[in-house]
Amino acid sequence: MKAHVLIIEDEQEIAELIQLYLKKEGIDSFLADSAEKGMDFLLQNAVDLILLDINLPGKDGFEFLQQFRKTSNIPVIIVSARESDEDTIMGLAVGADDFVSKPFSPRVLSAKVRAFLRRSLVFSQDERKIYRFGAYILDYDGYNLKKEGQLVALSGREFEILRLFVDNSGIAFSPQDIYDKVWGQDYGDISAVSVYVQRIRKKIEKDYRNPEYIKTIHGKGYLFPREKIL
Numbered sequence: 001m002k003a004h005v006l007i008i009e010d011e012q013e014i015a016e017l018i019q020l021y022l023k024k025e026g027i028d029s030f031l032a033d034s035a036e037k038g039m040d041f042l043l044q045n046a047v048d049l050i051l052l053d054i055n056l057p058g059k060d061g062f063e064f065l066q067q068f069r070k071t072s073n074i075p076v077i078i079v080s081a082r083e084s085d086e087d088t089i090m091g092l093a094v095g096a097d098d099f100v101s102k103p104f105s106p107r108v109l110s111a112k113v114r115a116f117l118r119r120s121l122v123f124s125q126d127e128r129k130i131y132r133f134g135a136y137i138l139d140y141d142g143y144n145l146k147k148e149g150q151l152v153a154l155s156g157r158e159f160e161i162l163r164l165f166v167d168n169s170g171i172a173f174s175p176q177d178i179y180d181k182v183w184g185q186d187y188g189d190i191s192a193v194s195v196y197v198q199r200i201r202k203k204i205e206k207d208y209r210n211p212e213y214i215k216t217i218h219g220k221g222y223l224f225p226r227e228k229i230l
């Protein structure tokens, strides 16, 4: 299965450069030079990942992402010259999964893209594609979580953490396990894991302080109870 990436970037030179790097990795990509064109493209085509610029003519990257997260959970990496903390927080709040700052190193960009795609390709070989729990349906192929037919606005990373739990219900994962599997690196800020778990709980649990799906197992980590899977 070949991966497809959409690059939303108005500077043609940068867009083509990214496209070239991805091509070297054997990844096909498509270009859109505005958020509006990106949206139109996504109505007709399925992609595995989006690389998103922030400063765009018309709608900016944040507006795009806010709108896009109402319809999809696929991973989005922001590629931007703006790198203030405020932008990072804003990006995460509207559902970005990672950031690459311009001028970017091709190696870093490729590594981040590969980390996301590798996981989605590995996961997609699983036998079971759809899981149900409570009023939720988690669909691997569609890369989305729905509650009573409505998409739950998870980022790609949040979706992957939840997928890890659901796919391995009854098994406890330590923050380090989760970091290794979902971030695809064995170094970095492990404390991000608890922030993400909390964020997912707020989106799916009736009472996030007393979770029924993502349980805390003291001294072990987190666990999705097997009996919750329908």
Ligand code: CA
Pocket (backbone or CB within 6 Å): 009, 010, 011, 053, 054, 055, 056
């Ligand atoms: Ca730009």
